[in-house]
Amino acid sequence: MMGFATAKATEAVARQPEASGKINSILLMGLALAESTAIYAFVIALIIATKI
Amino acid sequence: MEITTADIIKLAAAAVLSVGALAGYFISRAACGVDPGNRKKKRLKKLFFVLIILAGWFIAGTVFDILVGGSKGIVVEFEMFSERVDLFGISFAETSLIMWGVTGVVLVLALLFRLFAVPRFREDSPTGLQNVMELAVEFFDNHTRTNVHGRTGNLSSYLFALGILMFGCACAELFGLRAPTSDITVTLSMSLITFFLINWYGIRNKRLSGRLKGLASPSPVIFPMRIVSDVAVPVSLACRLFGNMLGGLIVMELLKGAAGGYAFGIAPVAGLYFNLFHPLIQIYIFVTLSLTFINEACE
Structure with a gap:
Protein backbone atom coordinates (compact mmCIF):
# COMPACT_ATOMS: atom_id res chain seq x y z
CA MET A 1 0.00 0.00 0.00
CA MET A 2 2.78 2.41 0.91
CA GLY A 3 4.65 1.27 -2.20
CA PHE A 4 1.69 2.21 -4.40
CA ALA A 5 1.42 5.62 -2.77
CA THR A 6 5.13 6.31 -3.14
CA ALA A 7 5.16 5.09 -6.76
CA LYS A 8 2.27 7.38 -7.66
CA ALA A 9 3.88 10.30 -5.85
CA THR A 10 7.12 9.71 -7.76
CA GLU A 11 5.19 9.66 -11.03
CA ALA A 12 3.40 12.86 -10.09
CA VAL A 13 6.66 14.62 -9.22
CA ALA A 14 8.25 13.39 -12.47
CA ARG A 15 5.30 14.79 -14.40
CA GLN A 16 5.16 18.09 -12.53
CA PRO A 17 8.37 18.83 -10.60
CA GLU A 18 7.21 22.30 -9.53
CA ALA A 19 4.38 20.78 -7.46
CA SER A 20 6.74 18.56 -5.47
CA GLY A 21 6.23 20.42 -2.18
CA LYS A 22 2.48 19.95 -2.22
CA ILE A 23 2.73 16.35 -3.41
CA ASN A 24 5.26 15.62 -0.69
CA SER A 25 2.99 16.84 2.11
CA ILE A 26 0.01 14.91 0.74
CA LEU A 27 2.18 11.80 0.43
CA LEU A 28 3.39 12.08 4.03
CA MET A 29 -0.16 12.43 5.32
CA GLY A 30 -1.34 9.48 3.25
CA LEU A 31 1.54 7.37 4.49
CA ALA A 32 0.65 8.26 8.08
CA LEU A 33 -2.96 7.26 7.55
CA ALA A 34 -1.91 4.00 5.88
CA GLU A 35 0.48 3.29 8.72
CA SER A 36 -2.09 3.96 11.42
CA THR A 37 -3.80 0.55 11.03
CA ALA A 38 -0.49 -1.11 11.87
CA ILE A 39 -0.05 1.25 14.82
CA TYR A 40 -3.52 0.44 16.15
CA ALA A 41 -2.67 -3.26 15.92
CA PHE A 42 0.56 -2.57 17.79
CA VAL A 43 -1.25 -0.69 20.56
CA ILE A 44 -3.87 -3.43 20.89
CA ALA A 45 -1.11 -6.06 20.99
CA LEU A 46 0.52 -4.09 23.82
CA ILE A 47 -2.76 -3.88 25.70
CA ILE A 48 -3.18 -7.65 25.40
CA ALA A 49 0.47 -8.39 26.23
CA THR A 50 0.57 -6.23 29.35
CA LYS A 51 -2.90 -7.42 30.42
CA ILE A 52 -4.46 -4.11 31.23
CA MET B 1 32.42 -7.84 36.87
CA GLU B 2 34.45 -10.85 35.86
CA ILE B 3 37.18 -11.02 33.27
CA THR B 4 37.03 -14.33 31.42
CA THR B 5 39.53 -15.73 28.91
CA ALA B 6 37.17 -14.78 26.07
CA ASP B 7 37.34 -11.15 27.21
CA ILE B 8 41.13 -11.25 27.31
CA ILE B 9 41.23 -12.73 23.80
CA LYS B 10 38.86 -9.99 22.62
CA LEU B 11 40.98 -7.28 24.21
CA ALA B 12 44.14 -8.77 22.74
CA ALA B 13 42.53 -8.92 19.29
CA ALA B 14 41.41 -5.30 19.66
CA ALA B 15 44.92 -4.25 20.72
CA VAL B 16 46.53 -6.09 17.79
CA LEU B 17 43.97 -4.57 15.40
CA SER B 18 44.53 -1.04 16.68
CA VAL B 19 48.33 -1.34 16.70
CA GLY B 20 48.25 -2.77 13.17
CA ALA B 21 45.91 -0.01 12.00
CA LEU B 22 48.06 2.71 13.58
CA ALA B 23 51.25 1.25 12.09
CA GLY B 24 49.63 0.93 8.68
CA TYR B 25 48.32 4.51 8.87
CA PHE B 26 51.71 6.00 9.71
CA ILE B 27 53.55 3.88 7.12
CA SER B 28 51.10 4.85 4.37
CA ARG B 29 51.24 8.50 5.50
CA ALA B 30 55.01 8.47 5.27
CA ALA B 31 54.72 6.94 1.79
CA CYS B 32 52.23 9.67 0.85
CA GLY B 33 54.57 12.39 2.06
CA VAL B 34 57.23 11.39 -0.48
CA ASP B 35 54.85 11.28 -3.41
CA PRO B 36 51.72 13.41 -2.76
CA GLY B 37 50.18 12.74 -6.17
CA ASN B 38 49.75 9.03 -5.67
CA ARG B 39 46.04 8.34 -5.40
CA LYS B 40 46.31 4.64 -4.52
CA LYS B 41 48.40 5.35 -1.43
CA LYS B 42 46.00 8.09 -0.36
CA ARG B 43 43.16 5.63 -0.54
CA LEU B 44 45.22 3.21 1.58
CA LYS B 45 45.72 5.99 4.11
CA LYS B 46 41.97 6.61 4.29
CA LEU B 47 41.35 2.88 4.68
CA PHE B 48 43.72 2.70 7.62
CA PHE B 49 42.07 5.76 9.16
CA VAL B 50 38.71 3.99 9.07
CA LEU B 51 40.39 0.91 10.57
CA ILE B 52 41.72 3.03 13.46
CA ILE B 53 38.20 4.28 14.22
CA LEU B 54 36.83 0.72 14.07
CA ALA B 55 39.58 -0.53 16.38
CA GLY B 56 38.87 2.29 18.84
CA TRP B 57 35.17 1.45 18.80
CA PHE B 58 35.98 -2.24 19.34
CA ILE B 59 38.25 -1.52 22.31
CA ALA B 60 35.74 0.85 23.91
CA GLY B 61 32.91 -1.61 23.29
CA THR B 62 34.85 -4.49 24.84
CA VAL B 63 35.80 -2.42 27.89
CA PHE B 64 32.19 -1.30 28.39
CA ASP B 65 31.02 -4.86 27.83
CA ILE B 66 33.34 -6.10 30.60
CA LEU B 67 32.30 -3.26 32.91
CA VAL B 68 28.59 -3.80 32.35
CA GLY B 69 28.91 -7.57 32.50
CA GLY B 70 28.08 -8.33 28.88
CA SER B 71 24.80 -8.49 27.04
CA LYS B 72 22.23 -10.16 29.24
CA GLY B 73 20.10 -11.31 26.36
CA ILE B 74 17.10 -9.31 25.26
CA VAL B 75 14.92 -8.68 28.28
CA VAL B 76 13.00 -5.47 27.88
CA GLU B 77 11.20 -4.55 31.03
CA PHE B 78 8.40 -2.48 29.79
CA GLU B 79 5.24 -1.06 31.27
CA MET B 80 2.47 0.51 29.26
CA PHE B 81 1.97 3.06 32.03
CA SER B 82 5.10 4.56 33.51
CA GLU B 83 6.37 3.89 37.01
CA ARG B 84 4.92 5.76 39.97
CA VAL B 85 7.14 8.02 42.01
CA ASP B 86 6.28 9.16 45.53
CA LEU B 87 6.92 12.84 45.98
CA PHE B 88 5.87 14.63 49.20
CA GLY B 89 3.49 11.76 49.91
CA ILE B 90 1.69 12.08 46.58
CA SER B 91 2.06 9.41 43.91
CA PHE B 92 3.11 10.85 40.53
CA ALA B 93 3.67 9.13 37.22
CA GLU B 94 7.31 9.35 36.19
CA THR B 95 6.38 10.73 32.78
CA SER B 96 4.38 13.59 34.25
CA LEU B 97 7.43 14.66 36.27
CA ILE B 98 9.54 14.50 33.10
CA MET B 99 6.83 16.49 31.34
CA TRP B 100 7.11 19.22 33.98
CA GLY B 101 10.86 19.22 33.52
CA VAL B 102 10.54 19.53 29.75
CA THR B 103 7.94 22.30 30.10
CA GLY B 104 10.21 24.15 32.52
CA VAL B 105 13.21 23.89 30.21
CA VAL B 106 11.17 25.05 27.21
CA LEU B 107 9.74 27.97 29.21
CA VAL B 108 13.18 29.07 30.43
CA LEU B 109 14.59 28.78 26.90
CA ALA B 110 11.67 30.81 25.52
CA LEU B 111 12.22 33.49 28.18
CA LEU B 112 15.97 33.61 27.44
CA PHE B 113 15.27 33.92 23.70
CA ARG B 114 12.75 36.69 24.31
CA LEU B 115 15.04 38.63 26.64
CA PHE B 116 18.41 38.22 24.97
CA ALA B 117 18.02 36.96 21.39
CA VAL B 118 14.89 38.66 20.04
CA PRO B 119 15.96 42.31 20.76
CA ARG B 120 19.07 41.69 18.65
CA PHE B 121 17.11 40.46 15.64
CA ARG B 122 17.45 42.67 12.58
CA GLU B 123 14.89 42.96 9.82
CA ASP B 124 17.31 43.63 7.00
CA SER B 125 19.90 40.89 7.45
CA PRO B 126 18.78 37.88 9.50
CA THR B 127 21.50 35.52 10.67
CA GLY B 128 21.85 32.21 12.51
Whole structure:
Protein backbone atom coordinates (compact mmCIF):
# COMPACT_ATOMS: atom_id res chain seq x y z
CA MET A 1 0.00 0.00 0.00
CA MET A 2 2.78 2.41 0.91
CA GLY A 3 4.65 1.27 -2.20
CA PHE A 4 1.69 2.21 -4.40
CA ALA A 5 1.42 5.62 -2.77
CA THR A 6 5.13 6.31 -3.14
CA ALA A 7 5.16 5.09 -6.76
CA LYS A 8 2.27 7.38 -7.66
CA ALA A 9 3.88 10.30 -5.85
CA THR A 10 7.12 9.71 -7.76
CA GLU A 11 5.19 9.66 -11.03
CA ALA A 12 3.40 12.86 -10.09
CA VAL A 13 6.66 14.62 -9.22
CA ALA A 14 8.25 13.39 -12.47
CA ARG A 15 5.30 14.79 -14.40
CA GLN A 16 5.16 18.09 -12.53
CA PRO A 17 8.37 18.83 -10.60
CA GLU A 18 7.21 22.30 -9.53
CA ALA A 19 4.38 20.78 -7.46
CA SER A 20 6.74 18.56 -5.47
CA GLY A 21 6.23 20.42 -2.18
CA LYS A 22 2.48 19.95 -2.22
CA ILE A 23 2.73 16.35 -3.41
CA ASN A 24 5.26 15.62 -0.69
CA SER A 25 2.99 16.84 2.11
CA ILE A 26 0.01 14.91 0.74
CA LEU A 27 2.18 11.80 0.43
CA LEU A 28 3.39 12.08 4.03
CA MET A 29 -0.16 12.43 5.32
CA GLY A 30 -1.34 9.48 3.25
CA LEU A 31 1.54 7.37 4.49
CA ALA A 32 0.65 8.26 8.08
CA LEU A 33 -2.96 7.26 7.55
CA ALA A 34 -1.91 4.00 5.88
CA GLU A 35 0.48 3.29 8.72
CA SER A 36 -2.09 3.96 11.42
CA THR A 37 -3.80 0.55 11.03
CA ALA A 38 -0.49 -1.11 11.87
CA ILE A 39 -0.05 1.25 14.82
CA TYR A 40 -3.52 0.44 16.15
CA ALA A 41 -2.67 -3.26 15.92
CA PHE A 42 0.56 -2.57 17.79
CA VAL A 43 -1.25 -0.69 20.56
CA ILE A 44 -3.87 -3.43 20.89
CA ALA A 45 -1.11 -6.06 20.99
CA LEU A 46 0.52 -4.09 23.82
CA ILE A 47 -2.76 -3.88 25.70
CA ILE A 48 -3.18 -7.65 25.40
CA ALA A 49 0.47 -8.39 26.23
CA THR A 50 0.57 -6.23 29.35
CA LYS A 51 -2.90 -7.42 30.42
CA ILE A 52 -4.46 -4.11 31.23
CA MET B 1 32.42 -7.84 36.87
CA GLU B 2 34.45 -10.85 35.86
CA ILE B 3 37.18 -11.02 33.27
CA THR B 4 37.03 -14.33 31.42
CA THR B 5 39.53 -15.73 28.91
CA ALA B 6 37.17 -14.78 26.07
CA ASP B 7 37.34 -11.15 27.21
CA ILE B 8 41.13 -11.25 27.31
CA ILE B 9 41.23 -12.73 23.80
CA LYS B 10 38.86 -9.99 22.62
CA LEU B 11 40.98 -7.28 24.21
CA ALA B 12 44.14 -8.77 22.74
CA ALA B 13 42.53 -8.92 19.29
CA ALA B 14 41.41 -5.30 19.66
CA ALA B 15 44.92 -4.25 20.72
CA VAL B 16 46.53 -6.09 17.79
CA LEU B 17 43.97 -4.57 15.40
CA SER B 18 44.53 -1.04 16.68
CA VAL B 19 48.33 -1.34 16.70
CA GLY B 20 48.25 -2.77 13.17
CA ALA B 21 45.91 -0.01 12.00
CA LEU B 22 48.06 2.71 13.58
CA ALA B 23 51.25 1.25 12.09
CA GLY B 24 49.63 0.93 8.68
CA TYR B 25 48.32 4.51 8.87
CA PHE B 26 51.71 6.00 9.71
CA ILE B 27 53.55 3.88 7.12
CA SER B 28 51.10 4.85 4.37
CA ARG B 29 51.24 8.50 5.50
CA ALA B 30 55.01 8.47 5.27
CA ALA B 31 54.72 6.94 1.79
CA CYS B 32 52.23 9.67 0.85
CA GLY B 33 54.57 12.39 2.06
CA VAL B 34 57.23 11.39 -0.48
CA ASP B 35 54.85 11.28 -3.41
CA PRO B 36 51.72 13.41 -2.76
CA GLY B 37 50.18 12.74 -6.17
CA ASN B 38 49.75 9.03 -5.67
CA ARG B 39 46.04 8.34 -5.40
CA LYS B 40 46.31 4.64 -4.52
CA LYS B 41 48.40 5.35 -1.43
CA LYS B 42 46.00 8.09 -0.36
CA ARG B 43 43.16 5.63 -0.54
CA LEU B 44 45.22 3.21 1.58
CA LYS B 45 45.72 5.99 4.11
CA LYS B 46 41.97 6.61 4.29
CA LEU B 47 41.35 2.88 4.68
CA PHE B 48 43.72 2.70 7.62
CA PHE B 49 42.07 5.76 9.16
CA VAL B 50 38.71 3.99 9.07
CA LEU B 51 40.39 0.91 10.57
CA ILE B 52 41.72 3.03 13.46
CA ILE B 53 38.20 4.28 14.22
CA LEU B 54 36.83 0.72 14.07
CA ALA B 55 39.58 -0.53 16.38
CA GLY B 56 38.87 2.29 18.84
CA TRP B 57 35.17 1.45 18.80
CA PHE B 58 35.98 -2.24 19.34
CA ILE B 59 38.25 -1.52 22.31
CA ALA B 60 35.74 0.85 23.91
CA GLY B 61 32.91 -1.61 23.29
CA THR B 62 34.85 -4.49 24.84
CA VAL B 63 35.80 -2.42 27.89
CA PHE B 64 32.19 -1.30 28.39
CA ASP B 65 31.02 -4.86 27.83
CA ILE B 66 33.34 -6.10 30.60
CA LEU B 67 32.30 -3.26 32.91
CA VAL B 68 28.59 -3.80 32.35
CA GLY B 69 28.91 -7.57 32.50
CA GLY B 70 28.08 -8.33 28.88
CA SER B 71 24.80 -8.49 27.04
CA LYS B 72 22.23 -10.16 29.24
CA GLY B 73 20.10 -11.31 26.36
CA ILE B 74 17.10 -9.31 25.26
CA VAL B 75 14.92 -8.68 28.28
CA VAL B 76 13.00 -5.47 27.88
CA GLU B 77 11.20 -4.55 31.03
CA PHE B 78 8.40 -2.48 29.79
CA GLU B 79 5.24 -1.06 31.27
CA MET B 80 2.47 0.51 29.26
CA PHE B 81 1.97 3.06 32.03
CA SER B 82 5.10 4.56 33.51
CA GLU B 83 6.37 3.89 37.01
CA ARG B 84 4.92 5.76 39.97
CA VAL B 85 7.14 8.02 42.01
CA ASP B 86 6.28 9.16 45.53
CA LEU B 87 6.92 12.84 45.98
CA PHE B 88 5.87 14.63 49.20
CA GLY B 89 3.49 11.76 49.91
CA ILE B 90 1.69 12.08 46.58
CA SER B 91 2.06 9.41 43.91
CA PHE B 92 3.11 10.85 40.53
CA ALA B 93 3.67 9.13 37.22
CA GLU B 94 7.31 9.35 36.19
CA THR B 95 6.38 10.73 32.78
CA SER B 96 4.38 13.59 34.25
CA LEU B 97 7.43 14.66 36.27
CA ILE B 98 9.54 14.50 33.10
CA MET B 99 6.83 16.49 31.34
CA TRP B 100 7.11 19.22 33.98
CA GLY B 101 10.86 19.22 33.52
CA VAL B 102 10.54 19.53 29.75
CA THR B 103 7.94 22.30 30.10
CA GLY B 104 10.21 24.15 32.52
CA VAL B 105 13.21 23.89 30.21
CA VAL B 106 11.17 25.05 27.21
CA LEU B 107 9.74 27.97 29.21
CA VAL B 108 13.18 29.07 30.43
CA LEU B 109 14.59 28.78 26.90
CA ALA B 110 11.67 30.81 25.52
CA LEU B 111 12.22 33.49 28.18
CA LEU B 112 15.97 33.61 27.44
CA PHE B 113 15.27 33.92 23.70
CA ARG B 114 12.75 36.69 24.31
CA LEU B 115 15.04 38.63 26.64
CA PHE B 116 18.41 38.22 24.97
CA ALA B 117 18.02 36.96 21.39
CA VAL B 118 14.89 38.66 20.04
CA PRO B 119 15.96 42.31 20.76
CA ARG B 120 19.07 41.69 18.65
CA PHE B 121 17.11 40.46 15.64
CA ARG B 122 17.45 42.67 12.58
CA GLU B 123 14.89 42.96 9.82
CA ASP B 124 17.31 43.63 7.00
CA SER B 125 19.90 40.89 7.45
CA PRO B 126 18.78 37.88 9.50
CA THR B 127 21.50 35.52 10.67
CA GLY B 128 21.85 32.21 12.51
CA LEU B 129 19.27 31.78 15.23
CA GLN B 130 16.89 34.32 13.70
CA ASN B 131 16.78 32.31 10.46
CA VAL B 132 15.97 29.09 12.32
CA MET B 133 13.22 30.71 14.38
CA GLU B 134 11.71 32.50 11.39
CA LEU B 135 11.71 29.22 9.50
CA ALA B 136 9.82 27.43 12.30
CA VAL B 137 7.31 30.24 12.88
CA GLU B 138 6.67 30.77 9.17
CA PHE B 139 6.21 27.04 8.63
CA PHE B 140 3.42 26.89 11.22
CA ASP B 141 1.89 30.17 9.99
CA ASN B 142 1.82 29.15 6.34
CA HIS B 143 0.65 25.66 7.16
CA THR B 144 -2.27 27.00 9.18
CA ARG B 145 -3.23 29.54 6.54
CA THR B 146 -3.15 27.09 3.61
CA ASN B 147 -5.00 24.31 5.45
CA VAL B 148 -7.76 26.18 7.26
CA HIS B 149 -9.97 28.49 5.24
CA GLY B 150 -11.65 30.80 7.68
CA ARG B 151 -10.82 32.80 10.80
CA THR B 152 -7.98 31.02 12.57
CA GLY B 153 -7.09 33.50 15.33
CA ASN B 154 -4.17 32.29 17.43
CA LEU B 155 -4.33 28.72 16.14
CA SER B 156 -0.86 28.79 14.61
CA SER B 157 0.72 29.97 17.89
CA TYR B 158 -0.94 27.12 19.75
CA LEU B 159 0.30 24.60 17.17
CA PHE B 160 3.80 26.09 17.35
CA ALA B 161 3.83 25.67 21.13
CA LEU B 162 2.52 22.12 20.78
CA GLY B 163 5.19 21.27 18.22
CA ILE B 164 8.01 22.68 20.37
CA LEU B 165 6.70 20.83 23.42
CA MET B 166 6.48 17.52 21.55
CA PHE B 167 9.98 18.04 20.18
CA GLY B 168 11.24 18.74 23.70
CA CYS B 169 9.60 15.51 24.88
CA ALA B 170 11.38 13.61 22.11
CA CYS B 171 14.70 15.21 23.11
CA ALA B 172 14.18 14.00 26.71
CA GLU B 173 14.55 10.47 25.37
CA LEU B 174 18.07 11.32 24.18
CA PHE B 175 19.02 11.84 27.82
CA GLY B 176 17.84 8.36 28.78
CA LEU B 177 14.51 9.51 30.21
CA ARG B 178 11.22 8.06 29.05
CA ALA B 179 9.64 10.44 26.56
CA PRO B 180 6.36 11.81 27.98
CA THR B 181 4.77 11.37 24.55
CA SER B 182 5.17 7.60 24.97
CA ASP B 183 2.54 7.79 27.71
CA ILE B 184 -1.01 7.49 26.44
CA THR B 185 -2.38 9.98 28.98
CA VAL B 186 -0.19 12.76 27.56
CA THR B 187 -1.06 12.04 23.94
CA LEU B 188 -4.75 11.66 24.78
CA SER B 189 -4.80 15.03 26.54
CA MET B 190 -3.14 16.64 23.52
CA SER B 191 -5.68 15.12 21.15
CA LEU B 192 -8.56 16.10 23.45
CA ILE B 193 -7.42 19.72 23.06
CA THR B 194 -7.59 19.14 19.30
CA PHE B 195 -11.11 17.72 19.70
CA PHE B 196 -12.12 20.81 21.66
CA LEU B 197 -10.57 23.08 19.01
CA ILE B 198 -12.41 21.27 16.20
CA ASN B 199 -15.76 21.98 17.84
CA TRP B 200 -14.74 25.47 18.98
CA TYR B 201 -13.78 26.61 15.48
CA GLY B 202 -16.70 24.76 13.90
CA ILE B 203 -19.22 26.47 16.20
CA ARG B 204 -17.50 29.85 15.98
CA ASN B 205 -17.47 29.83 12.17
CA LYS B 206 -20.93 28.37 11.54
CA ARG B 207 -22.86 28.73 14.84
CA LEU B 208 -24.19 25.68 16.67
CA SER B 209 -27.03 25.13 14.23
CA GLY B 210 -24.67 25.20 11.27
CA ARG B 211 -22.31 22.74 12.96
CA LEU B 212 -25.16 20.30 13.69
CA LYS B 213 -26.48 20.74 10.17
CA GLY B 214 -23.01 20.00 8.82
CA LEU B 215 -22.96 16.79 10.83
CA ALA B 216 -26.37 15.79 9.50
CA SER B 217 -25.56 16.37 5.82
CA PRO B 218 -26.33 14.93 3.32
CA SER B 219 -29.09 13.13 5.23
CA PRO B 220 -30.05 13.00 8.93
CA VAL B 221 -29.70 9.19 8.86
CA ILE B 222 -25.88 9.38 9.07
CA PHE B 223 -25.91 11.76 12.06
CA PRO B 224 -25.08 9.02 14.65
CA MET B 225 -22.28 7.70 12.44
CA ARG B 226 -20.82 11.19 12.09
CA ILE B 227 -20.88 11.54 15.87
CA VAL B 228 -19.01 8.23 16.24
CA SER B 229 -16.43 9.18 13.63
CA ASP B 230 -15.97 12.57 15.32
CA VAL B 231 -15.35 10.90 18.68
CA ALA B 232 -12.90 8.50 16.99
CA VAL B 233 -10.73 11.42 15.85
CA PRO B 234 -9.03 12.15 19.22
CA VAL B 235 -8.68 8.45 19.97
CA SER B 236 -6.97 7.79 16.66
CA LEU B 237 -4.69 10.85 17.02
CA ALA B 238 -3.68 9.77 20.53
CA CYS B 239 -3.08 6.14 19.59
CA ARG B 240 -1.06 7.08 16.51
CA LEU B 241 1.35 9.33 18.41
CA PHE B 242 1.54 6.96 21.38
CA GLY B 243 2.19 3.88 19.23
CA ASN B 244 4.88 5.56 17.16
CA MET B 245 6.73 6.95 20.19
CA LEU B 246 6.51 3.69 22.11
CA GLY B 247 7.69 1.77 19.03
CA GLY B 248 10.80 3.97 18.89
CA LEU B 249 11.37 3.48 22.63
CA ILE B 250 11.13 -0.32 22.37
CA VAL B 251 13.41 -0.48 19.33
CA MET B 252 16.05 1.55 21.18
CA GLU B 253 15.70 -0.64 24.30
CA LEU B 254 16.08 -3.77 22.17
CA LEU B 255 19.17 -2.34 20.50
CA LYS B 256 20.77 -1.49 23.83
CA GLY B 257 19.84 -4.88 25.28
CA ALA B 258 21.13 -6.85 22.32
CA ALA B 259 24.42 -5.02 21.81
CA GLY B 260 25.47 -4.69 25.46
CA GLY B 261 28.62 -2.61 25.71
CA TYR B 262 29.00 -2.58 21.93
CA ALA B 263 25.98 -0.28 21.72
CA PHE B 264 28.59 2.43 22.34
CA GLY B 265 28.60 4.51 19.17
CA ILE B 266 25.68 2.66 17.54
CA ALA B 267 22.83 3.70 19.82
CA PRO B 268 23.32 7.47 19.33
CA VAL B 269 23.28 7.11 15.55
CA ALA B 270 20.13 4.99 15.64
CA GLY B 271 18.72 7.44 18.19
CA LEU B 272 19.07 10.26 15.66
CA TYR B 273 16.50 8.48 13.53
CA PHE B 274 14.20 7.01 16.19
CA ASN B 275 14.34 9.89 18.69
CA LEU B 276 14.67 12.96 16.47
CA PHE B 277 13.63 12.38 12.86
CA HIS B 278 10.67 10.12 13.57
CA PRO B 279 9.14 12.47 16.22
CA LEU B 280 9.53 15.38 13.79
CA ILE B 281 7.47 13.50 11.19
CA GLN B 282 4.91 12.62 13.86
CA ILE B 283 4.66 16.28 14.93
CA TYR B 284 4.08 17.24 11.29
CA ILE B 285 1.37 14.60 10.95
CA PHE B 286 -0.32 15.54 14.25
CA VAL B 287 -0.42 19.22 13.28
CA THR B 288 -1.56 18.53 9.71
CA LEU B 289 -4.33 16.16 10.78
CA SER B 290 -5.54 18.61 13.44
CA LEU B 291 -5.68 21.37 10.83
CA THR B 292 -7.47 19.12 8.35
CA PHE B 293 -10.18 18.20 10.86
CA ILE B 294 -10.56 21.82 11.98
CA ASN B 295 -10.94 22.87 8.35
CA GLU B 296 -13.52 20.15 7.80
CA ALA B 297 -15.56 21.49 10.73
CA CYS B 298 -15.25 25.07 9.46
CA GLU B 299 -16.52 24.44 5.95
